[in-house]
Amino acid sequence: MKYKIFFVFAMSLIMIGGGCNKVSKEASLPINPNTEAGDVQNIDGLRIEVEGKNYSFTPNVITINKGETVTIDFYNSQGFHDFVIDKLNVKTKKINTGNKTSVTFVANKAGEFEFYCSVGNHRAQGMVGKLIVKDIDEQVAEVKVLEEVPVVEETIVVEEILQNLPGTYEVYSPEKLALAKENNVVLFFHAAWCPTCRRLESNLNKTLDDIPTDLNILQVNYDDANDLRKKYSITYQHTLVQVDEKGNQITKWTGGSDLQSILDKLK
Numbered sequence: 001m002k003y004k005i006f007f008v009f010a011m012s013l014i015m016i017g018g019g020c021n022k023v024s025k026e027a028s029l030p031i032n033p034n035t036e037a038g039d040v041q042n043i044d045g046l047r048i049e050v051e052g053k054n055y056s057f058t059p060n061v062i063t064i065n066k067g068e069t070v071t072i073d074f075y076n077s078q079g080f081h082d083f084v085i086d087k088l089n090v091k092t093k094k095i096n097t098g099n100k101t102s103v104t105f106v107a108n109k110a111g112e113f114e115f116y117c118s119v120g121n122h123r124a125q126g127m128v129g130k131l132i133v134k135d136i137d138e139q140v141a142e143v144k145v146l147e148e149v150p151v152v153e154e155t156i157v158v159e160e161i162l163q164n165l166p167g168t169y170e171v172y173s174p175e176k177l178a179l180a181k182e183n184n185v186v187l188f189f190h191a192a193w194c195p196t197c198r199r200l201e202s203n204l205n206k207t208l209d210d211i212p213t214d215l216n217i218l219q220v221n222y223d224d225a226n227d228l229r230k231k232y233s234i235t236y237q238h239t240l241v242q243v244d245e246k247g248n249q250i251t252k253w254t255g256g257s258d259l260q261s262i263l264d265k266l267k
């Protein structure tokens with residue numbers, strides 16, 4: 001599903017991209033002539049302030065939409081500079097420190113275009129930036145994909161989790177006995193120094209996903225749990241006790257090295 005949508009999206013991008021290039025090659029660039037700051041006050045569209053100084057532009061990345069009428073208000077805070085985008089036929093006057101000028105143009109093709117200062121070697125000194133012209137059709141396609149894919153995926157994932165949620169192997173606490181109202185609850189008396197306990201623990205941790213939904217294995221620290229040891233008459237550290245929700249013993253056994261050995265003993 002995901003890949004199919006992605007493929008359709010990719011194809012539409014290729015088609016849109018191809019279309020753009022064709023149009024831009026055939027059509028001449030309908031750029032407005034350079035204008036003085038005072039001339040552009042009433043022009044509709046996006047206005048972007050760009051500051052120039054030795055030897056940088058702020059901002060140095062500008063993103064706009066294809067087809068948008070854009071006015072760059074260029075302010076020079078230091079030096080002698082202009083603002084030029086060759087591929088979009090954009091060029092301001094060269095101005096001195098403290099001066100402003102503007103240029104208005106229509107971004108009629110999508111892509112990334114370098115802007116730079118054409119004075120002296122300023123471009124080589126790093127007085128450059130990037131104008132990103134986004135294709136609105138592409139953005140719409142992108143939004144559609146973003147909306148569709150997560151909804152589908154998340155629904156499936158949540159359903160799978162609900163259906164396949166395994167049982168648990170976790171540390172004992174008295175309130176967890178309540179799990180035995182619906183599930184099989186097994187106390188695993190485990191000591192860190194006991195090799196056979198460690199083997200069972202290690203195998204349980206490798207097969208957590210295989211623990212049946214209705215089984216909860218609760219690890220009890222053999223060294224600390226004097227009361228529980230007394231209650232179930234436990235004298236050997238590698239002992240398992242199946243209990244009901246009140247903690248009453250249902251069955252008890254010792255040993256076993258894997259999940260299956262527990263499942264085999266359940267009553």
Ligand SMILES: [Cu+2]
Nearest residue numbers: 081117119122
């Ligand atoms: Cu310059």
